[in-house]
Amino acid sequence: MLKKCMCDPSLIIPTEDIGIKDSLSYEEIPVQILDRQVRKLRTKEVASRKVLWRNQFVKEAT
Numbered sequence: 444m445l446k447k448c449m450c451d452p453s454l455i456i457p458t459e460d461i462g463i464k465d466s467l468s469y470e471e472i473p474v475q476i477l478d479r480q481v482r483k484l485r486t487k488e489v490a491s492r493k494v495l496w497r498n499q500f501v502k503e504a505t
Contacts, residue, residue, distance in 0.1 A: 472493075473497075477494065
């Protein structure tokens, strides 16, 4: 079941600022590491980092 999307104009990023190539792709550039975490599993430890990318908001960090 799909719902109607209510667009938020503040989330729109102008394409001129991003620098889209002819192949309709662009390069993501990391700006800052926001968080670091090490999760311990049974036999190993897994490190993860939360990265803020250029042209994205903090809530969209991966």
